[in-house]
Amino acid sequence: MRCQSCGDSGPTKHVVFYQNIGMVIMRSSKTVEGELCKACINQVFWKFTLTTAVLGWWGMISLIVTPLFLINNIGRFLGTISMKPHAIAPPAPHPTADLTEHARARLTPFITEIQHRISAGEAKDVVCGSVARRAGVSALQAELMASELGV
Ligand SMILES: [Zn+2]
Known part of the structure; x- marks a missing residue:
């Protein structure tokens, strides 16, 4: 399976990560969903989760969705811990x-x-x-x- 983010072939996992930024009246959220490799999962997880943890709480709806997003992200991330990173060399021809x-x-x-x-x-x-x-x-x-x- 090819990673839908960086295009590398290697072990991938179907994940969905959410980010929420609360802006009191409005809020801005992002979703990344797809088959991603471990490197991309790590990158998206930390970016989305840290951003949400810091900026997610400002607003009524944000107070509700932020903990749900954080729980989702951490849960999904934990499910990918055992994934192997990309193989460095392509497999030898049969x-x-x-x-x-x-x-x-x-x-x-x-x-x-x-x-x-x-x-x-x-x-x-x-x-x-x-x-x-x-x-x-x-x-x-x-x-x-x-x-x-x-x-
Ligand atoms: Zn990737």
Whole structure:
């Protein structure tokens, strides 16, 4: 899931934080809701919660909503404490997505089968899936092999 605030991919959590600023007659409130990463959650939580705690109380409605907002924010924040921060390095490419020499050697006995079954009209992914299982390689590797064979 991508963070809807900073766009980074990584663990996110659906959160909603509120901020209230009381201005005696009027009040101004803000809401942030969405899937956010831990860094953005921390940033929004502290900004909204501290602002509300300091400036939230000035007004009749504000006296009511401010404690509710604070309870919501703290509750939501506590629910994200166990979240892991962004992974720094992107995950390594899956090793079975490449047609390695090893995979090529294991697929060699199946070359005629791949060619025959696909030219006989069987779907390529079905053929590659069944061959891959028996050859002990990934279906993607079998498909790469089939592409190399030109079928
Ligand atoms: Zn983020």
